[in-house]
Amino acid sequence: MSFDVVVAGGSVAGLFCAREIAKSGHSVLVVEEDFEIGSPEHCGGLVSASGLEDLGIIPSNKTLDSQIEFARLISPGGASVTVNAKKQNVLVINRREFDKQIALQAQKNGADIKVKTTLKTAKDGKAVTNSGTFDYKILVDARGVSSLVNKDRTGMLQSAQYEVYADWIEKGVVEVNFDAQKYPGFFSWIIPESNGIGKIGVAGRAINAMDAIEKILEQKGKHSVIRKVFAPIWVNGPIQEFIVGDTVVVGDAAGQSKPTTAGGIYSCGIGGIFAGKAIARFLNTGNRDALAEYRKSWHKKFGHEFEKQLFARKMLERLDNPTIDKLFSSITADMIKDISESDDFDFHTSAIVKMLGLRGSLKMAQTIFGAEIKKLLS
């Protein structure tokens, strides 16, 4: 069988890409290796309402779990800072349902979707899968972090996330714990779905994620784990080339999740949309410049912010626990108020700048990081 485009990977990036291609009247097949779109879910589901709007999705009742009201950040020594997150309008969505919503949009626009279908090889316009060979003009690689394994392992951190029932999980409150020894280069998190139900996760450089998460749960108290997920996250930012020959790389496969938090629903989804639109223009005109627009538009939207996030990540990786504690103790009520009132969940380096007090009187961050810190202010 022959399609204008074959998309390998039926998750956010691949499905949004397919939706845009199908909308333009071109034929597109999505092959997904798992047995169900959206499953197994490997995501906390945190996303901004404005991000969902940009992606063209109004979450259904089944998709929307809850809204975040507060973010509680906890230092290694146990100090906590609580940011009011209501203005940022951050939602918790159920990815099992969300991905199906996108799949339905793609299908209604004319895309074909096949589950339990694994792309084995793609060469000379032929995609070989376990359920047949499909001819294509363009192949979209939307296979997620697994696509990066052979390219670069340095940006990959191991993560574990459990779905947990426990009465210490508070609806509306996200908790983030920093500890440079337990979670080097990252943090642990609690994302509530509702009172008593949520996702507990951890990631870090060279850690045993399962041991780390078990310890967190042991300390937290009575709970039941109802689901366990172990998955890599990518924190090194975008790869150099989004287009190689007749292959277009999108989403996590292109390194499009945030270097600070590895959140990718929005930036990977937009990657899929930009790629889909560019592919459609290329198929209409035969002009490869149209295809190249994809990389340009993604970088125009996220490039600068991601560079700053990469720098913020470099700083985090250098901090030891006493320094993190010191930084926490220098955060003032005014800084928290400012962040609560004016910051953006998707472009959040401005909040990091405020936390470090870089525009105010605090000079400690400059002392720790030296002149390099100016990169965050640019």
Ligand SMILES: Cc1cc2nc3c(=O)[nH]c(=O)nc-3n(C[C@H](O)[C@H](O)[C@H](O)COP(=O)(O)OP(=O)(O)OC[C@H]3O[C@@H](n4cnc5c(N)ncnc54)[C@H](O)[C@@H]3O)c2cc1C
């Ligand atoms: C524990 C964890 C928590 C997270 N929490 C959040 C969060 O709260 N908010 C947020 O925004 N982001 C979060 N993320 C990141 C987010 O899940 C990803 O950035 C996003 O899903 C990337 O989408 P994608 O389509 O690029 O890739 P993926 O979602 O990884 O999808 C890739 C798809 O390709 C399929 N595939 C792989 N190989 C093949 C093949 N050979 N043939 C066919 N199909 C194939 C896979 O089965 C999969 O369905 C989290 C990630 C993890 C691991």
